[in-house]
Amino acid sequence: xxxxxxxxxxxxxxxxxxxxxxNEFGGxxxxxGNIRQYTDDIETEKIEYTTYKSMAEKEMQKxxxxxxxxxxxxxxVHRVGELQLGxxxxxxxxxAPHRAEAFENCQMLIDQLKHTVPxxxxxxxxxxxxxxxxxx
Amino acid sequence: xxxxxxxxxxxxxxxxxxxxxxNEFGGxxxxxGNIRQYTDDIETEKIEYTTYKSMAEKEMQKxxxxxxxxxxxxxxVHRVGELQLGxxxxxxxxxAPHRAEAFENCQMLIDQLKHTVPxxxxxxxxxxxxxxxxxx
Amino acid sequence: MRIKLFxxxxxxxxxxxxxxxxxTFTAQNILExxxxxxxxxxxxxxxxLVAVNEEYTNDEKISLESVDEIAIIPPVSGG
Amino acid sequence: MRIKLFxxxxxxxxxxxxxxxxxTFTAQNILExxxxxxxxxxxxxxxxLVAVNEEYTNDEKISLESVDEIAIIPPVSGG
Numbered sequence: 419x420x421x422x423x424x425x426x427x428x429x430x431x432x433x434x435x436x437x438x439x440x441n442e443f444g445g446x447x448x449x450x451g452n453i454r455q456y457t458d459d460i461e462t463e464k465i466e467y468t469t470y471k472s473m474a475e476k477e478m479q480k481x482x483x484x485x486x487x488x489x490x491x492x493x494x495v496h497r498v499g500e501l502q503l504g505x506x507x508x509x510x511x512x513x514a515p516h517r518a519e520a521f522e523n524c525q526m527l528i529d530q531l532k533h534t535v536p537x538x539x540x541x542x543x544x545x546x547x548x549x550x551x552x553x554x
Numbered sequence: 555x556x557x558x559x560x561x562x563x564x565x566x567x568x569x570x571x572x573x574x575x576x577n578e579f580g581g582x583x584x585x586x587g588n589i590r591q592y593t594d595d596i597e598t599e600k601i602e603y604t605t606y607k608s609m610a611e612k613e614m615q616k617x618x619x620x621x622x623x624x625x626x627x628x629x630x631v632h633r634v635g636e637l638q639l640g641x642x643x644x645x646x647x648x649x650a651p652h653r654a655e656a657f658e659n660c661q662m663l664i665d666q667l668k669h670t671v672p673x674x675x676x677x678x679x680x681x682x683x684x685x686x687x688x689x690x
Numbered sequence: 691m692r693i694k695l696f697x698x699x700x701x702x703x704x705x706x707x708x709x710x711x712x713x714t715f716t717a718q719n720i721l722e723x724x725x726x727x728x729x730x731x732x733x734x735x736x737x738x739l740v741a742v743n744e745e746y747t748n749d750e751k752i753s754l755e756s757v758d759e760i761a762i763i764p765p766v767s768g769g
Numbered sequence: 770m771r772i773k774l775f776x777x778x779x780x781x782x783x784x785x786x787x788x789x790x791x792x793t794f795t796a797q798n799i800l801e802x803x804x805x806x807x808x809x810x811x812x813x814x815x816x817x818l819v820a821v822n823e824e825y826t827n828d829e830k831i832s833l834e835s836v837d838e839i840a841i842i843p844p845v846s847g848g
Binding site: 587603604605606608609610612632643644664667668669670671672673674675676685686687688689 | 773775776777779780813816820823824825840842843844845846847848
């Protein structure tokens with residue numbers, strides 16, 4: 419049961435995980451991205467994610483379709499709004515007949531999501547606000 | 555909070571997942587191995603896992619220590635006993651500062667577990683019983 | 691035409707910006723027009739892409755009558 | 770010395786097998802002794818390793834007095 423969605427509430431990791439366990443597949447790989455306190459010397463207090471939602475879901479679906487076309491199951495959920503330390507921002511899960519494919523495709527999905535999906539972070543760091551992705 | 559264990563009860567995926575989310579790390583990769591119904595034309599009805607428990611936990615700990623030494627967090631739990639279709643047999647989780655390390659080390663752990671940890675499966679297939687790992 | 695803005699551009703300029711567009715134009719034309727109105731954000735606009743009807747565009751000529759929606763996409767940073 | 774057996778060997782032969790061991794021996798010696806007692810499982814034993822004190826051994830000489838526990842490890846198949 420493939421699922422691709424942007425949400426503005428906490429991600430229900432347990433339900434999404436369970437939705438990826440199928441009798442016909444033997445391996446599930448899941449990536450969780452959560453809000454990290456330190457990036458080198460920079461201390462983050464919270465992150466606000468915004469999105470161009472309709473386009474973001476389309477772009478996520480394009481990525482999911484690549485994996486679905488190989489006969490695997492996919493869940494991609496990204497949360498937007500104000501997130502605190504430890505909150506899960508993104509859940510990517512791939513269920514596959516064999517584990518190597520699950521790992522490979524899960525990693526591809528998160529790597530590509532970071533390149534193509536219109537979601538932006540505004541990072542409230544202790545020293546200042548940083549806009550993710552911008553070269554300064 | 556690293557955890558390495560063999561259990562004979564259902565694996566509590568949700569609690570283990572949550573234990574891997576830390577403020578100091580930004581990425582978690584989790585692998586779940588579950589009981590698959592079909593392997594090519596072979597239909598599996600259930601699997602019985604047995605172990606040389608004390609040695610298996612030592613061998614799992616050796617693998618976990620490789621990843622812990624790199625400053626990541628690790629959870630490795632394998633279930634033994636009689637498992638039904640869809641049951642989770644193994645949970646491997648790595649929490650790391652950066653996602654590439656999480657993926658790489660999680661995959662290394664499950665690959666190595668399958669090579670070195672004394673756990674055995676007896677597969678009750680529709681046509682006959684198969685002992686995992688044996689060349690026939 | 692009302693162009694959608696996001697992220698730092700939306701916060702600094704507003705959620706949309708109104709531009710008069712010719713019958714055909716390119717993504718680059720749009721970015722240049724916004725830069726001329728808001729020279730302070732030239733740097734962000736130089737790193738931005740343009741989406742038409744929720745699809746990324748590159749150098750192609752865009753015909754106004756095919757356009758339902760235009761958005762400026764600063765460098766994305768999800769995940 | 771009581772040797773631990775697992776998986777298909779435990780099911781067919783029993784959870785342990787008693788062997789008289791000399792003062793020094795190798796993993797291969799043990800496997801050969803079990804094969805001679807249970808020639809039906811030669812095939813499995815040829816694919817098995819020997820663990821002494823919960824550590825895999827290879828070709829080294831093992832001194833009986835250093836041994837607390839010996840186990841035969843058929844090909845593992847966890848995961």
